[in-house]
Amino acid sequence: MILIKCPYCGERDQSEFSNGGEAHVIRPKNPGSLSDKDWGEYVFYRNNPKGIFYERWVHSHGCKKWFNAVRNTSTDQILRVYKVNEKRPDLSDFKNTLKSPSGEPLVGSGNFAVKK
Amino acid sequence: MKKKYSIKSLIKNSLSDNENWGKMWRNPNPKKHYDVIIVGGGGHGLGTAYYLAKHHGVKNIAVIEKGWLGSGNTGRNTTIIRSNYLWDESANLYDHAVKLWENLSEDLNYNMMFSQRGVLNLAHNEHDIKEIKRRVSANRLNGLDTMWLDKNEVKDLVPIMNTDNLRYPVLGAAYQPRGGVARHDAVAWGYAMRADELGVDIIQNCEVKGIKTDNYKVEGVETTKGFIKSSKIGVVASGHTSVLAATAGVRLPLQSRPLQALVSEPIKPVINTVVMSNAVHAYVSQSDKGELVIGAGTDGYNSFTQRGGYDVIEETVRAIVELYPIFGKMKMLRQWGGIVDICPDASPIISKCDVEGLYFNCGWGTGGFKATPGSANVFAHTIAKDEPHKINAPFALSRFSDGRLIDEHGAAAVAH
Numbered sequence: 001m002i003l004i005k006c007p008y009c010g011e012r013d014q015s016e017f018s019n020g021g022e023a024h025v026i027r028p029k030n031p032g033s034l035s036d037k038d039w040g041e042y043v044f045y046r047n048n049p050k051g052i053f054y055e056r057w058v059h060s061h062g063c064k065k066w067f068n069a070v071r072n073t074s075t076d077q078i079l080r081v082y083k084v085n086e087k088r089p090d091l092s093d094f095k096n097t098l099k100s101p102s103g104e105p106l107v108g109s110g111n112f113a114v115k116k
Numbered sequence: 117m118k119k120k121y122s123i124k125s126l127i128k129n130s131l132s133d134n135e136n137w138g139k140m141w142r143n144p145n146p147k148k149h150y151d152v153i154i155v156g157g158g159g160h161g162l163g164t165a166y167y168l169a170k171h172h173g174v175k176n177i178a179v180i181e182k183g184w185l186g187s188g189n190t191g192r193n194t195t196i197i198r199s200n201y202l203w204d205e206s207a208n209l210y211d212h213a214v215k216l217w218e219n220l221s222e223d224l225n226y227n228m229m230f231s232q233r234g235v236l237n238l239a240h241n242e243h244d245i246k247e248i249k250r251r252v253s254a255n256r257l258n259g260l261d262t263m264w265l266d267k268n269e270v271k272d273l274v275p276i277m278n279t280d281n282l283r284y285p286v287l288g289a290a291y292q293p294r295g296g297v298a299r300h301d302a303v304a305w306g307y308a309m310r311a312d313e314l315g316v317d318i319i320q321n322c323e324v325k326g327i328k329t330d331n332y333k334v335e336g337v338e339t340t341k342g343f344i345k346s347s348k349i350g351v352v353a354s355g356h357t358s359v360l361a362a363t364a365g366v367r368l369p370l371q372s373r374p375l376q377a378l379v380s381e382p383i384k385p386v387i388n389t390v391v392m393s394n395a396v397h398a399y400v401s402q403s404d405k406g407e408l409v410i411g412a413g414t415d416g417y418n419s420f421t422q423r424g425g426y427d428v429i430e431e432t433v434r435a436i437v438e439l440y441p442i443f444g445k446m447k448m449l450r451q452w453g454g455i456v457d458i459c460p461d462a463s464p465i466i467s468k469c470d471v472e473g474l475y476f477n478c479g480w481g482t483g484g485f486k487a488t489p490g491s492a493n494v495f496a497h498t499i500a501k502d503e504p505h506k507i508n509a510p511f512a513l514s515r516f517s518d519g520r521l522i523d524e525h526g527a528a529a530v531a532h
Binding site: 002013014015018019021035036037039040041043044045046048049050053055071073074075076100101102103 | 182323324325326340353356358359360362363367368369370371372416417418419420421425427457460516517518519
């Protein structure tokens with residue numbers, strides 16, 4: 001169970017929100033001239049990192065507004081919440097807690113909330 | 117040395133207080149070079165190594181596992197086995213697995229505790245009935261043993277079920293008698309032991325940190341025990357597959373999410389089949405120890421935390437208690453999560469990719485355990501021959517550009 005700080009309503013339980021997947025995915029400007037492979041990439045392929053992830057949330061059982069968040073998927077810690085029209089925060093703003101790509105975070109997988 | 121399990125060995129070892137069973141597999145240091153490296157020591161990975169050695173005569177194989185064998189989703193699932201999938205491609209793949217399950221204990225001389233106690237998929241509304249009857253018909257055309265049961269027949273099979281006095285009454289069900297459960301540890305251990313006998317090096321507690329490639333060709337893997345060379349690498353790392361693929365510059369259409377399960381305190385036998393319900397999101401079976409094994413849903417967001425949210429369990433338990441009022445006062449003993457890799461069309465990827473010598477067996481999402489032997493069998497073929505078996509050819513990565521998706525969202529036992 002995680003708490004998410006809606007930029008409009010403040011901190012609420014995650015069950016009030018729905019996740020919208022990766023943020024900042026841009027629809028190609030020229031779909032007609034794309035190859036099947038490139039179009040398939042846009043439709044089906046999304047980043048799936050262990051660590052820092054830019055994602056969209058909607059406060060479905062609240063203000064119903066969409067917003068973006070940066071979350072560490074290895075600990076579920078939400079590092080930043082920002083509005084849709086705000087600039088995407090730079091990756092270098094965040095510290096990666098993983099020693100190797102598929103490794104576990106220092107505080108132990110999923111124990112962030114308990115062991116902070 | 118070949119280990120034979122029989123009534124004789126059982127009696128002999130019981131006389132020495134079961135102290136002399138010996139190790140089931142070696143614990144070798146990695147060599148500098150292997151012909152094939154399998155990344156991931158779960159059922160699918162160990163099975164792949166076994167079939168590579170047994171059917172394809174590959175001699176020099178390593179299975180590299182980050183933790184201990186079966187410590188990932190092989191040891192975290194609810195052990196349900198069935199093949200009642202809608203599309204021809206899936207029915208072929210999953211029934212290939214069920215047929216292998218049926219002889220696996222004998223093939224490996226190791227008891228899988230495979231119990232074909234049947235699997236029910238409940239219908240709770242008019243739409244469910246139509247959808248399930250369509251699936252039953254499709255299954256029968258594919259030679260599967262699925263059938264439609266009306267409410268009274270369901271009640272006969274599961275007398276403790278509350279079929280009428282609940283918000284979504286039970287109106288009928290699809291039933292596959294050949295479906296059932298197996299012991300998940302036994303699958304990993306059985307394959308590991310027999311693969312080891314065939315010369316496969318099983319390297320545990322060794323994390324693959326990256327896959328090294330040169331000009332679209334694999335060179336080997338960087339591990340916590342150093343660099344290991346190989347010209348063929350099969351990645352079977354479930355939730356972490358996309359992380360490993362990224363180190364080789366390959367992008368996969370996968371999203372990793374926690375999927376939870378829980379077990380109750382043990383009770384006397386009350387349910388002798390597997391019951392699943394998509395509409396109210398509940399599935400339950402009873403283990404040989406007497407525990408109820410309950411599967412919950414996936415969290416609604418990507419995560420690698422192997423834990424999952426409490427609201428997801430709450431939803432499942434609410435449905436279970438309404439469907440089986442007798443379970444209302446039971447205590448739950450354990451809860452856990454596993455990281456599953458979900459594909460956009462809810463079907464797996466068993467495929468080559470743009471990098472020569474790199475193979476993926478992933479995207480099993482919320483239902484990979486049932487397919488373990490079948491998946492391992494066709495993946496071994498794919499790696500050995502450098503081309504897919506006819507059963508897994510439709511499950512190629514190319515389907516996400518040519519549009520030949522195999523949409524099995526409806527075949528999941530519960531909506532994820």
